[in-house]
Amino acid sequence: MIALLAADLPYWAQSLLRILGGLVAVLLPAGTIVYLFLFKMMSFMQSRLGPMEAGPYGSMQLFAEVGKWLQKEDITPARADRTIFKIAPLVVLASTFLLVAVVPFGPDAWFTNFEAGVFYLLAVSSVSVLGILMAGWSSANKYSLLGGLRAAGQLIAYELPMVLAVIGVIIQAGTMNLQGIVVAQNGGSMFGWNGLGNPYILTQFTGFIIFMIAVQAELTQTPFDMPIAESELVSGYMTEYSGFRFLTFFIAEFATAGVFSLIASVLFLGGWGVPFAWFDWKSIDDISDWMNVVGPLIMFTKMMVLAFVIMWVRFSYPRFREDQLQRFAWKVLIPISLVNIMITAILKVAF
Amino acid sequence: MTSTESLIDRRQLAYIASQAADARLNIELETEGMTLNIGPQHPATHGTLRIIAHLDGEQVVWAEPSCGYMHRGYEKLTEVRTYPQVTSLVNRIDWLGSFANEVPFILAAEKLMGIEAPPRAQWIRTILFELSRIANVSLFLGDLGVQLGAITPVFMAFRDREHVLNLIEATTGGRFHPNFDRIGGLKDDLPAGFIDETRAVMKTLRNFCTEIEDLLFGNEIFQSRTRGIGVIPKDIAMQYGLSGANARASGIDWDLRRDQSLPMAWDKVDWKVWTHPDGDSFARCWIRLQEVRESTRIVDQLLDNIPTGPIMAKVPRIIKVPEGEAWVSTENPLGEMGYYVVSKGDLGPFRTKIRSASFNNISIVPWILKGVYVPDIITILASLYFILGDIDR
Numbered sequence: 167m168i169a170l171l172a173a174d175l176p177y178w179a180q181s182l183l184r185i186l187g188g189l190v191a192v193l194l195p196a197g198t199i200v201y202l203f204l205f206k207m208m209s210f211m212q213s214r215l216g217p218m219e220a221g222p223y224g225s226m227q228l229f230a231e232v233g234k235w236l237q238k239e240d241i242t243p244a245r246a247d248r249t250i251f252k253i254a255p256l257v258v259l260a261s262t263f264l265l266v267a268v269v270p271f272g273p274d275a276w277f278t279n280f281e282a283g284v285f286y287l288l289a290v291s292s293v294s295v296l297g298i299l300m301a302g303w304s305s306a307n308k309y310s311l312l313g314g315l316r317a318a319g320q321l322i323a324y325e326l327p328m329v330l331a332v333i334g335v336i337i338q339a340g341t342m343n344l345q346g347i348v349v350a351q352n353g354g355s356m357f358g359w360n361g362l363g364n365p366y367i368l369t370q371f372t373g374f375i376i377f378m379i380a381v382q383a384e385l386t387q388t389p390f391d392m393p394i395a396e397s398e399l400v401s402g403y404m405t406e407y408s409g410f411r412f413l414t415f416f417i418a419e420f421a422t423a424g425v426f427s428l429i430a431s432v433l434f435l436g437g438w439g440v441p442f443a444w445f446d447w448k449s450i451d452d453i454s455d456w457m458n459v460v461g462p463l464i465m466f467t468k469m470m471v472l473a474f475v476i477m478w479v480r481f482s483y484p485r486f487r488e489d490q491l492q493r494f495a496w497k498v499l500i501p502i503s504l505v506n507i508m509i510t511a512i513l514k515v516a517f
Numbered sequence: 518m519t520s521t522e523s524l525i526d527r528r529q530l531a532y533i534a535s536q537a538a539d540a541r542l543n544i545e546l547e548t549e550g551m552t553l554n555i556g557p558q559h560p561a562t563h564g565t566l567r568i569i570a571h572l573d574g575e576q577v578v579w580a581e582p583s584c585g586y587m588h589r590g591y592e593k594l595t596e597v598r599t600y601p602q603v604t605s606l607v608n609r610i611d612w613l614g615s616f617a618n619e620v621p622f623i624l625a626a627e628k629l630m631g632i633e634a635p636p637r638a639q640w641i642r643t644i645l646f647e648l649s650r651i652a653n654v655s656l657f658l659g660d661l662g663v664q665l666g667a668i669t670p671v672f673m674a675f676r677d678r679e680h681v682l683n684l685i686e687a688t689t690g691g692r693f694h695p696n697f698d699r700i701g702g703l704k705d706d707l708p709a710g711f712i713d714e715t716r717a718v719m720k721t722l723r724n725f726c727t728e729i730e731d732l733l734f735g736n737e738i739f740q741s742r743t744r745g746i747g748v749i750p751k752d753i754a755m756q757y758g759l760s761g762a763n764a765r766a767s768g769i770d771w772d773l774r775r776d777q778s779l780p781m782a783w784d785k786v787d788w789k790v791w792t793h794p795d796g797d798s799f800a801r802c803w804i805r806l807q808e809v810r811e812s813t814r815i816v817d818q819l820l821d822n823i824p825t826g827p828i829m830a831k832v833p834r835i836i837k838v839p840e841g842e843a844w845v846s847t848e849n850p851l852g853e854m855g856y857y858v859v860s861k862g863d864l865g866p867f868r869t870k871i872r873s874a875s876f877n878n879i880s881i882v883p884w885i886l887k888g889v890y891v892p893d894i895i896t897i898l899a900s901l902y903f904i905l906g907d908i909d910r
Contacts, residue, residue: 212672308553312575312891388666389738397561397664398895482732484739485666487892488575 184277191266195424195469196417201228202470203477204420211481235416238409246406247304254304255407255414257297262421264290269428270345272438272461273453283344284336287429288329291384294422295321298393301415302403313402316488317393320383323495324390328380330503334373334510335366335433344432349450352439357517363441367434372506374434376499378475381426383491385419387476389483390491423473431468438465532888536578550578553891557586561664561895564905568882570894577894580886582879587909595869600626600836603866605696607856610873611907612693614653614850616645616685619698622869624779625845625858626700629838632831633780636824638702643782644715644819645688645697646847647812651722652681653850654805654812657902658729661802664899665742670733677725680718687711700836702829712820719813726810734803743799747885747897750796757881760874761852762808763901766793766800773848781847786818798900805902837864851875851907871910875903 175183205227209216217224242248268283270276280286295318302314336342339350354364367374383390394402404415431437438461439453447453486494556567565586571578591610595603607622608615620642627633634642659674682692687708689695697704733739749759754767764771772790774783791807793800838860846855852874859868878901885897 208668212669213676214672308551312553388668391666392892395666395892397666398892400560481669483667484662484733484736484742485892486738487742487890489890490741 188263188266188277191269191271191428192262192421192425193417195428195466195473196421197228198470199420199424199473199477201225203473207474207477208481232413235409235413238412240409240411241406243306243406245306247306250300250304251406252411254297254301255411255418257300258294259297259414259418259421261290261293261297262418262425264293265422265425265429268344269425269432270348270438271465272458273345273450274455275438275458275461276345279343279345282342284332284342284347284433287344288325288332291328291426292321292325294418298403301407305403305406307406309399310403310405313393313395313399313405316399317386317403319488320386320390320393320491323492324380324383324499327376327495327499327503328384330500330507331373331376331380332433333507334370334503337507337510337514338364338366338370344437345450348432348437348439351436353442353447353449355443360443361441363436363439363443365434365436370434370506370510372502373510374430376503376506377430377434378472379499381430382476382479383495385423385426385476387423387480389479389486391480391485392488392491395485423476424469427469427472427476428465430472431465435468435472437468438462440464535576535888555894561898563660563903566879566903566905566908568886568894568898570886570891572891575891577886577889577891580883580894582882584876584879584905584908587905589906589910591910592869592871595866597865599864600700600838600866603869604698605694607871608694608696609906610871610910611653611849611851611854611875611904613656613904614649615693616649616689616695616697617653617847617849618854619696620646620781621845621847621849621854622856622858623698623700624847625843625856626836626838627780628843628845629841629858629860630700630832630836631839632701634702635827635830636782637706637826638828638830639780640782640819640823641688641703641707641828642698644816645685645695646781647816647819648681648685648715650850651809651812651816652678652685654809655681655722655725657805658726658733658802658809661899662733664895665739667733667736667739670729673725673728673732677721680721684711684715684718687714699829699832701832702827706828707823712823715816715820719817722813723810726806726813730806734799734806740799742892742896743802743900744795744797746798746893747889747900748795748797749881749885753881753884754796757884758877759852759881760877761848761850762804763801763852763878765791766804767796768792768794773846773853779845779847782819783815785822786815788815788818798896801900801902835864837862838866846872849874851902851904852878854907873907873910875905875907876910879903879908 205216205224217227220226220230242251265287267277268280268286298317299314302310302317335347339347341347341350351365352363356364356369386393394404404412407415438457551572553570553572554567555561555570557565567583567586568580569583570580591606594606598606603622604619607618610618655674655678659671662670685695686692688711689697749767751768754764754769770790770792775790778784788811791804793804840860840862842857842859844855844857846853853872854874855872857870858866861867886894889897
């Protein structure tokens with residue numbers, strides 16, 4: 167695997183492989199989440215069957231929808247700021263691809279092994295705010311403007327609890343490298359017992375909950391979906407988009423859900439690894455090359471579990487109001503995560 | 518009732534103070550307001566209501582409903598219809614509980630003619646009236662979730678409402694527009710198996726109410742979105758002529774089913790009129806939830822003792838209503854609905870004035886929307902619960 171990805175191939179082939187891998191890593195989770203959760207699970211929760219006609223159990227429905235969107239006319243409103251209006255969906259989607267670039271899928275299966283991976287992740291995840299603001303402002307629509315402003319306020323407010331929640335993980339792992347965090351979790355031990363390694367969901371449970379709430383808000387999923395609230399703002403910043411550009415927003419929404427689930431599984435669920443104690447691995451060099459194949463599957467499973475939780479909350483909760491959401495972020499989540507950081511630091515020094 | 522202290526309640530005072538502060542800020546920062554047209558095409562307006570809202574940021578400075586986009590002229594149309602034909606018009610006013618629209622008109626015509634439907638017809642009328650109330654209000658409970666961002670309740674509402682519509686269809690032949698009420702009685706008797714089926718459905722609906730209560734009313738987000746939002750004090754509710762659940766949620770103990778004597782079967786059974794002291798959005802939604810429960814109780818008890826006998830009184834083949842004027846109003850799903858029928862002794866009414874509940878209920882919108890945030894507009898409109906056909910007629 168090392169040979170395949172790093173050494174023997176010419177640069178253009180490596181780049182091509184990475185682009186293809188990135189596309190798979192972004193679009194496959196997005197498609198699976200849309201079909202399994204948005205189409206099917208939501209339908210079953212609501213006493214209906216969901217799509218059943220296109221393919222067996224409607225499994226080709228997504229392709230049918232994409233086909234429909236591609237045929238639609240690409241409308242730009244007359245008073246819109248045309249360039250910004252057209253770039254905005256791509257900016258949102260680009261932030262998803264930038265996010266997946268540092269996620270490790272196996273001991274050697276990664277796109278970039280970046281030393282300050284967590285730092286990069288948290289920085290890049292805010293790029294989508296720019297796209298959303300651009301979309302909201304350039305649409306020349308009052309509902310879009312309100313939606314874009316709400317999105318900006320919300321995403322900035324929830325960036326902070328997310329960063330603070332991750333700091334606990336960084337303190338425990340002692341590294342900002344995502345690969346290092348995975349190894350630290352699987353090779354670690356909880357109070358001397360290493361049967362499960364040290365998945366931070368157990369030792370950083372508060373951080374995990376705060377992180378998931380912040381992710382829910384970052385993704386603008388219910389109960390934090392004020393920016394796209396259909397019943398009040400008529401899809402907010404997406405109102406004026408049609409055809410392929412709307413599809414881009416749609417893909418970005420669910421691809422980002424998938425990528426954030428991947429990140430959460432790396433930070434809190436042990437990522438691609440299995441507890442090293444099971445196979446008597448001592449360090450990352452002992453790990454069997456097979457983990458490069460099994461690892462992505464483990465990651466995918468964990469991602470689906472987290473995405474399931476995100477979607478489950480989405481389908482069952484009503485929506486907060488904008489000021490309540492801000493109050494929740496600043497008065498509840500941030501103090502709790504600060505206390506969490508303090509306790510983690512004290513325990514880290516003590517043990 | 519007319520004291521100024523209660524007219525300007527604490528919320529309004531706080532709003533005025535905040536406006537003054539904002540005005541000072543606006544001079545410094547030179548911000549200007551924005552006029553937002555909510556509707557005519559907007560998912561929160563259930564049709565084509567337009568709310569002109571002048572916003573300062575996300576706060577409403579003033580708002581005004583503008584209706585008439587779906588005016589169909591039913592008052593005028595009744596003048597060129599015969600009495601039996603009018604029911605097919607008026608059951609399109611409140612299209613979710615359509616049988617309930619026919620009853621007050623028929624009762625007004627019967628009052629003018631001096632006839633009364635036989636007991637069995639009265640009983641079946643009351644049962645169908647309550648079934649249409651359940652069909653209407655259970656959809657409200659689901660729709661409430663959608664307005665507040667929860668997508669699941671509406672499907673539960675449609676699922677269980679379907680059973681009620683099936684019952685109405687089995688009896689009347691129409692799911693939405695039964696056109697079943699006749700002067701002097703009803704078109705048909707109940708179908709075979711109706712009673713057992715209805716009992717089962719009422720049980721399903723009580724389960725539905727419990728489900729909605731768990732899923733929505735017990736949810737803390739729902740409570741924080743509705744409690745204390747859009748408070749209507751008792752005297753304001755009276756001044757704006759609110760009726761139905763909106764009035765009862767403001768603490769007005771007033772239900773036309775109990776408070777007036779009509780040739781219907783409500784006084785034969787045991788049920789309760791719920792009121793709520795708060796007058797906020799949560800109270801209005803909660804009152805409606807209890808109303809569905811009470812309706813299932815009414816239907817259950819009515820089924821126990823349906824009298825036997827004819828379903829049609831003796832009426833002439835060609836109905837001519839003697840000269841006179843009559844006003845009959847009933848407690849419809851949305852509130853008080855009444856018909857003022859003027860007859861000149863012809864085949865059809867000379868003039869009909871329709872008092873529909875939603876039109877009066879939304880008259881409070883300019884008062885209640887002052888100073889609220891944009892998301893609360895949706896909460897308040899949803900909890901006031903209007904139906905466009907009922908506003909525009």
